[in-house]
Amino acid sequence: MLFFIEVTLSGMMAGVMYSLVALGFVLIFKASGIFNFAQGVMALFAALTLVGLMEKFNFPIWLAIIGTIVVMIALAWLIERIMLRHLVNQEPIILFMATLGLAYVLEGMGDILWGSDVKVLDLGIPQGASDWMLDSFDIYIEKLEIFAAVTAAIMVAFLAVFFQKTRIGRALRAVADDHQAALSVGISLHTIWVIVWSVAGIVALVAGIMWGSKSGVQFSLSLIALKALPVLILGGFTSVPGAIIGGLIIGVGEKIAEVYLGPFVGGAIENWFAYMLALAFLLFRPQGLFGEKIIERV
Amino acid sequence: MIYRETGQFKANYQDDQALFPIAQDRYVILVILLITFGLVPALLNEYWLNAILLPFLIYSLAALGLNILTGYCGQLSLGTGAFMAVGAFSVYKLMVAFPGIGFIPMVVLSGVITAAVGTIFGLPSLRIKGFYLAVATLAAQFFLIWLFNKVGWFFNYSATGMINAPPMTIFGAIVTGPKADPIAKYYLVAAFVAVFALAAKNIARGRIGRNWMAIRDMDIAAELIGVRPLIAKLSAFAVSSFYVGMAGALYFAVWLGSAEPTEAFDINQSFLVLFMIIIGGLGSVLGSFLGAAFLVIMPIMLKNLMVDGFGTTSALAEHIQIIVVGVLIIGFLIVEPHGLARLWRIAKEKMRLWPFPY
Numbered sequence: 001m002l003f004f005i006e007v008t009l010s011g012m013m014a015g016v017m018y019s020l021v022a023l024g025f026v027l028i029f030k031a032s033g034i035f036n037f038a039q040g041v042m043a044l045f046a047a048l049t050l051v052g053l054m055e056k057f058n059f060p061i062w063l064a065i066i067g068t069i070v071v072m073i074a075l076a077w078l079i080e081r082i083m084l085r086h087l088v089n090q091e092p093i094i095l096f097m098a099t100l101g102l103a104y105v106l107e108g109m110g111d112i113l114w115g116s117d118v119k120v121l122d123l124g125i126p127q128g129a130s131d132w133m134l135d136s137f138d139i140y141i142e143k144l145e146i147f148a149a150v151t152a153a154i155m156v157a158f159l160a161v162f163f164q165k166t167r168i169g170r171a172l173r174a175v176a177d178d179h180q181a182a183l184s185v186g187i188s189l190h191t192i193w194v195i196v197w198s199v200a201g202i203v204a205l206v207a208g209i210m211w212g213s214k215s216g217v218q219f220s221l222s223l224i225a226l227k228a229l230p231v232l233i234l235g236g237f238t239s240v241p242g243a244i245i246g247g248l249i250i251g252v253g254e255k256i257a258e259v260y261l262g263p264f265v266g267g268a269i270e271n272w273f274a275y276m277l278a279l280a281f282l283l284f285r286p287q288g289l290f291g292e293k294i295i296e297r298v
Numbered sequence: 299m300i301y302r303e304t305g306q307f308k309a310n311y312q313d314d315q316a317l318f319p320i321a322q323d324r325y326v327i328l329v330i331l332l333i334t335f336g337l338v339p340a341l342l343n344e345y346w347l348n349a350i351l352l353p354f355l356i357y358s359l360a361a362l363g364l365n366i367l368t369g370y371c372g373q374l375s376l377g378t379g380a381f382m383a384v385g386a387f388s389v390y391k392l393m394v395a396f397p398g399i400g401f402i403p404m405v406v407l408s409g410v411i412t413a414a415v416g417t418i419f420g421l422p423s424l425r426i427k428g429f430y431l432a433v434a435t436l437a438a439q440f441f442l443i444w445l446f447n448k449v450g451w452f453f454n455y456s457a458t459g460m461i462n463a464p465p466m467t468i469f470g471a472i473v474t475g476p477k478a479d480p481i482a483k484y485y486l487v488a489a490f491v492a493v494f495a496l497a498a499k500n501i502a503r504g505r506i507g508r509n510w511m512a513i514r515d516m517d518i519a520a521e522l523i524g525v526r527p528l529i530a531k532l533s534a535f536a537v538s539s540f541y542v543g544m545a546g547a548l549y550f551a552v553w554l555g556s557a558e559p560t561e562a563f564d565i566n567q568s569f570l571v572l573f574m575i576i577i578g579g580l581g582s583v584l585g586s587f588l589g590a591a592f593l594v595i596m597p598i599m600l601k602n603l604m605v606d607g608f609g610t611t612s613a614l615a616e617h618i619q620i621i622v623v624g625v626l627i628i629g630f631l632i633v634e635p636h637g638l639a640r641l642w643r644i645a646k647e648k649m650r651l652w653p654f655p656y
Contacts, residue, residue, distance in 0.1 A: 082628075086632040087635075091635070093368075093580075094631050094635045096429070097573065097627065098627070098628050100569060100627070101623075101624040101625070102624065102628065104620050104621065105620075107620055108618065108620035108621035109621060111620075112621075230433065232433070233430050233433045233434070237430075265448070268444065268447075268448070271440045271444055272444050275436055275440055276441065279434050282425070282426050282430060283422065283426075288430070296518050297518075298518050298522065
């Protein structure tokens with residue numbers, strides 16, 4: 001039983017890490033209807049920039065983080081200016097392919113600017129097992145994962161306040177609801193897109209920091225986007241809480257399946273189990289758990 | 299002036315239903331076929347045949363397959379790499395187990411096997427749509443690749459998990475394995491592509507193709523006018539997987555010679571083929587060829603240009619190549635989101651009216 005709890009808990013923690021990436025997808029999809037495949041590469045790019053600023057220019061941590069945020073905002077502005085502005089009103093699949101192209105560009109740029117070797121990201125985030133949990137409950141949990149969970153909670157709370165209480169947040173929700181109606185009441189789509197991509201960039205930075213601290217900053221970081229996709233379809237493309245809860249379900253399901261089912265089929269089922277789980281959910285709720293109900297008219 | 303249908307009267311049903319109703323189109327196709335089968339093998343050297351034309355033709359076949367599913371039927375799929383793997387492993391098992399049935403039936407048979415697998419993975423498309431479906435097809439991608447890695451039966455329990463193509467002959471010429479004759483390989487692949495490209499063109503304009511397009515344009519409306527979504531969607535998945543499976547079989551057996559599932563058929567293959575049809579043009583047979591040509595030849599050109607022309611190191615050249623490919627893709631989507639085939643269509647319209655502007 002204790003082992004089961006430990007597996008479940010570690011699954012939840014891993015799920016939170018997936019949610020961090022999925023969150024960025026949701027933000028952009030909500031505001032512009034773009035399925036942004038570059039989110040994973042954005043996380044890699046942010047982490048690379050952070051490490052690069054710290055190593056090559058000897059920035060202190062806080063300055064490096066601010067610097068990276070500035071870079072991500074500049075990137076968002078560039079993406080809007082060069083790419084999105086010209087692709088207004090295109091088919092979703094075209095926009096999706098454009099973000100794939102963007103992923104290639106960012107990947108190549110990150111490698112050229114900061115080098116393609118594996119880097120260690122050390123921001124002083126506590127590492128190793130949590131002694132308190134180990135002593136009092138005999139459960140092994142990484143400190144880093146607890147830290148990530150707390151960060152995710154803070155970030156979601158912050159995003160909720162930002163979306164519900166601020167003027168910009170209201171404009172964002174208006175755009176998400178209906179592009180044309182938002183335009184007609186005087187909301188600038190271009191500004192909103194820059195803001196959304198900036199926020200997604202910052203979320204990517206947080207995800208990049210967490211994953212980078214866990215397993216080093218390297219190319220494989222961009223592949224976490226693939227891990228976030230089942231989370232996304234499970235929770236629904238348009239729901240922030242969906243991203244979190246989807247992440248938890250996927251994380252737990254994956255870990256339990258790997259531990260209890262894996263040995264019978266030869267292991268390493270983590271790669272596809274999440275997708276199959278999401279697929280099974282989708283057959284009952286085609287719009288995901290929390291997605292808006294799909295209403296179709298002729 | 300040269301390209302117009304003026305004076306070409308359709309006097310009977312046969313003319314009316316011709317695959318290429320305009321005479322000039324027929325001549326162009328004939329000339330292309332003549333060049334493909336007559337001039338190219340005579341003029342080009344082994345490097346061109348092996349490193350450029352072979353992958354171009356094989357990817358064209360895969361792009362044709364995906365175009366049937368995504369371009370004609372509107373079902374976005376990210377599992378092309380895995381379906382190619384199904385074709386490759388089927389042809390491998392057939393080559394090892396039944397070497398007597400001949401290579402061409404084997405390739406077709408592996409296409410049929412892939413079609414069956416593709417139909418199974420197409421079942422969710424009846425319930426889920428759009429990007430949800432795209433992500434669902436990723437399940438096929440990861441699950442199938444995992445299966446080919448884990449289950450020893452597929453690679454005959456070889457220690458490395460690789461599959462190697464044993465030599466096969468057609469009319470006395472070796473077409474697979476290390477001793478294969480490049481010209482024979484080229485003829486084989488070109489013949490496959492020519493036959494099935496014409497078949498695709500024919501399917502797309504017939505009843506099935508029209509059903510697919512109705513589903514693509516609006517599935518509910520199509521259902522209301524009597525198109526059965528079950529049959530239309532699953533047949534699109536089956537035909538598409540049939541093409542992709544044959545492409546995968548040729549890709550492994552004729553071009554690569556040996557393959558390992560995680561490397562040769564990973565998700566980047568799926569994206570590559572998807573790029574081909576987007577850049578070439580969704581819902582166009584010509585577009586599949588143009589897209590494949592663009593994405594096979596351009597990276598090679600870029601690499602040669604940078605490594606030989608500017609003397610950059612190959613690692614840096616690779617990074618620059620990735621960036622350039624990304625930029626070109628974005629640029630293409632901005633300039634002409636309907637693909638290269640659309641440019642050709644516009645050019646044809648202009649030629650019809652020339653010398654008048656409209």
